Amino acid sequence: MRVLIVDDEPLILNGLVKIIGEAAPLGTEVFKANNAFEALDLMKDYMPDVTVTDLHMPEKNGFELIEAARDNGLCDRFIILTGYDEFDYVRKALRTGVVDYLLKPIDKNEIAVLLARINQELPSEADQECSGHAKRILAYTKTHYMNDLSLDHLAELMNLHPNYISSLFKKVTGETFVSYLNAFRIKEARKLLRSQRQLSVNVIGKKVGFEDKHYFTKVFKKYTGMTPGAYREEGEAEGNADGGGTSGGFSQ
Template sequence: MKILIVDDEPLILKGLVKIVEEVAPSGSDICSAFNAPEALETMKRFMPEVTITDIHMPEKNGFELIREARLEGICERFIILTGYDEFDYVRQALRSGVVDYLLKPLDRKEIAALLSRVNEELPAASDSEYSRHAERLLAYLQMNYMRDLSLDHLADRMGLHPNYISSLFKKETGDTLVNYLNALRIREAQKLLKTQPHSTVCAISRQVGFDTKHYFAKVFKKYTGTTPGAYRENQD
């Protein structure tokens, strides 16, 4: 199991890593980060099954980290860790859909039991199963890229856990779901801009799965270096 630990206090982070290393399920891979921006970058390459994060951090707090990580599809399971035993934090943690809420100092037995539970909930798969799941997932995206797709939707459709899909996707494509899906949509948009000269850019953006023309143009320029209109003009 891949575990990411996030805390902005170096000594506390070092202590947390030591405890988790001692109590985590056998074979666990543990990584750490000092703040939310560093954690988000780490997630993109590490793809943790669960992230243990402090709430109070500079720049971005733990809840902002959770929202961004889920939006990017780079981690779905979180354990909130804080020294503040206040109901508002508990309530916000529950609303964020975290696995659990733990108070500092960390109770070794409590975190051991929690990590064991998380590990048991993660699906195990052989290499052949892994390849089959990857083929199904990529085929589904190819046929349904124009729909409103999310990690939860794919998990429900494939009958797999969201964390497993994230890990599978990263291993198979070297990219996150969001980046892969956007790149796929932009490739299809390029084809339509060439073959449907009378369709508006707005209409094409909807055909490939973007809600607004503005966001479509922004993503299109990110992946192609030009705007949809300029791209179409250059095809003449």
């Protein structure tokens, strides 16, 4: 099991590393980060099974870290630590879907029981390795979708066979790699068409990874039923109908 601990106070962070290292099941790897940004970078390399995070951190708090990690497929289990015994925080934590919510200072026995339970819920080693590969590949794809991506490129980067990656994509997403990549690119293109009206359709196509404007139009129409230009015009018409001028945005 891999555990990432995040806290912006060095003394507390080192104390947590010591306590959790002693309380965690045998063979657990423990990593630490001083803030949410450092945590997200570490997640890309180590794909933790669970992240133990403080809530109150500067620039990006614990809830924002959880949201960013989940959006990028970097971690889906979280334990929140905070010194604030307030119901609103507990309620928000539960709505966020965290594993548990613990108050500082943490109880060693309590965290030991919690980590043991999580360890038992983890898939077998073979399934875990497969899941780890899938998370890394999906995270990389979502972050670099605008680049020239291919199965061969991913295979070289991840040190895996292209056929393995192809099968893994189909198993995890239900789609082929190309279908998943194109769908993600079109989703981003739709956002830009509505929010960046000063950019031409051709420029937006290139921004999301389509060098050929005709291919971009073809793929966009396949996924949305209309051309990029028509999609933008529809958004403008909706904005004008609502009295919002040209400000109407797209969210997904």
